[in-house]
Amino acid sequence: MTAVATQIQKAKTVLALTSNYAVAYAVKAADVDVVAVYPITPQTTIVEKIAEFVDDGELNADLIHVESEHSAMSAVVGAAAAGARVFTATSSQGLELMHEVLHIASGLRLPVVMAVPARALSAPISIHGDYSDLMNTRDTGWITYIASSAQEVYDTVIQAYRVAESVLLPVMVSYDGFLMSHTTEPVELNDEEEVKRFLPRRERPNVLRPEKPITMGAFAMPDWYYEIKYQVQEALQGSLKTIEEVDEEYGRTFGRRYGVVQTYKMEDADYAIVAYGGASFGNAREAAEIAREKGIKAGVIRLRVFRPFPTSYIVKYLSGVKAFAVVDRAIAFGGPGGGPVFTDVATALWMNGIDVPGISVIHGIGQRSMYVEDFVKIYEMLRDGEKNKVVYMGLRL
């Protein structure tokens, strides 16, 4: 027994990687065929690293050095339509420029995988991290993960290919711009042969092949359009099951799994913070410890999967608490709830007849520093009975 265990131990490679490099290593392990390359901070080091892998012969892929993100998404859509395994990455303005084609990728049911280290949007121009860009894509029909460590980023990109190719939907893997994309953590890499077994090549039924001509991207009149878009909705809702199964199988194979939501001290929590991304989750966990020392039964729920929205989990965890807060790193401008995820959480509860008071906290916009004390304060506000309001935290007024 021990001998076997040591053997496995020895085979493991652990590297110090930024989340961006973790993506590149996962893409290499996934043996992708086509990568569209276009620079934007904080994404750029992903495609730089992939270019190194290709130039060193470690990855047998074709790089398309496109002239814009619109073309990047279009090129991977074309390549995926021809049956290739594809990858691209972007952030911020690049993601906005892709927006039109994001809908097309899901409408065509193509298993495109993309990494998005999340970043603030212009104007004013900001290269720093928040989730404004990602949140604007929430209704595009993409499966969306938000990872919270470099290790999870690596594991999630590999899982993403398996999920995308199973449910025939595109997948985005997002994480904190700069706070994760440019900070180094230890990452355990999988054996690449084992990854290949985990991601077998299967011929998809609907690809562009001269032997079996099909028409993709047709024009649909009102008698058909609705049904086709409904199928995207059905596939996306149904994908949660696949996401969980893939995560479980990944856990059995490689020893790491994450679930669709992650919780911290929720077993007996009275007050919960719902968060996403690395920095928010880290701070919230630390704050929960401090709050508990102050006698507040604090817990944290992290959304790992944002689309499809894990409604049943949110309902399950929040139905037992006295109050909750959602920390959003994006503003839903002019909306009723302040933050986009708060609005989702509130909707999830309301749709299930659950009336728990909540606070919508906006924080970390344009990478404004988020302090652990800020998160402690959120727990105190919840304890003190504050509810149903929007708090712009860290804002200078």
Place this chain on the structure above:
Amino acid sequence: MKVVYKAIWDLPVEELFASGHRACAGCGPAIAMRWITKTAGPNTIVVNATGCMEVTTTQYPETAWMVPYIHVAFENSAAAAAGIDSAIRTMTKKGLWKSGKTNVIVIAGDGGTYDIGLQSLSGMLERGHHVLYILYDNEAYMNTGIQRSGGTPRFAWTTTTPVGKAIRGKIQAKKDIMGIVMAHRVPYAATASISNIIDMANKIKTALEYTEEGPTFLHILAPCPPGWRFPEERTVEAARLAVETGYFPLYEYDHGKVRLNPPTSAIVADPKRRKPLREFLKFQGRFAHLTDAEIEELEKEVVANLNYLAKLASL
């Protein structure tokens, strides 16, 4: 140009563009589609930009395309084709592409090429993808109801360049798209007209052969009866007059060398053989308002363009 077909009888009998599509009667672009697919053959993937040819041929659950076909959006057909080319090349290397040599052909209108798609076209050409890009030019955004594009000629009436008291049709001249493409130093680019089928078919063949080296381009004039406002039985005649009046010269750019093709070469050699521009303009509603002075102005532009091309051909 590689001469593969000498007469109409030499063209393949097989039809790969089905009848029963929803294009207007007498649609010039639809005529082009038929000959393009026929000439290219079944080992072809078509990437179509948004426009008349897409909406009239792919109404779900039907399709006019008997070759694999994809439409992504309006401005990105060249980028999507680049992705397909890249996929085929890598998957061939990895043993995952089993269809052998496959033509990748973009089909896009003037709006999708001169205007909104210019960036992705330029990127695709610059990177040297193995793609034949075919521009079917009906000289306006027809699918949205006849608005001006960068390919619309001067003085033409469109719904966004109406003929009023102050302004009489489109103000600017037609963009020199061939010049833009040639500036990318592609292996092959050529103009063609649906009135000169054999010339067009041979150019398609030549262009497809050269895609082994890099991107190729065809600019096909394809008149549109409702957009140009002429009776639908005169489409081919309109295209022929465009060539015979020198309005739309036929020429090729082959590895840096410009060559004029018949009948343009004959017109240039003997200007008396050129028909007056009026013959092309006058039966079209979009030019019906032109004064003699305006026709003369356009005629001067036509002659200047022919002289310019003759100079290029002599280099």
